[in-house]
Amino acid sequence: MSITTITSREFNHDRGGAKKAAQKGPVFITDRGRPSLVLMTAEEYRRLTGKKKDLAELLFMPGAEDIEFDIPKLPNDFSRPADFS
Template sequence: MSVTTITSREFNQDVGRAKKAAQDGPVLITDRGRPAHVLLSIEEYRRLTGGAETLAEALAQPGVADFDFTPPKLDRITRDADLS
């Protein structure tokens, strides 16, 4: 796995190159000569995070029009808020 380092300016001018480089390893993006961000492929990100899917990823599944969602009921008694 190779690490590619590019400046923020280079990243802004050629995002496609950064995305392509991220397929071979992390892309370190510098700002004023200091490391500021890291671009990873989704596969590498999932490997590092244990493969857990985020809520946003679960909700953004392409090709899925609708699905049923019934949130669990709370077992505790709640009271109205006093807004006076």
């Protein structure tokens, strides 16, 4: 893993380069010489925070329309008619 440090000005001029660098490791973005932001891949963020993808996030991914999954049925005791009173 490589760590990259760039200025906010460099980031504004070459976002593509920063994104490529983030594939190899964290990119520290400095403001007036001090680190202010860190750019990393979503996978690395999830690994660090222990978060897993949820269904809503999966459905917004490109190609999600091709995902097939089964929705399990709930036991009958959970279903009840709607009360509109």
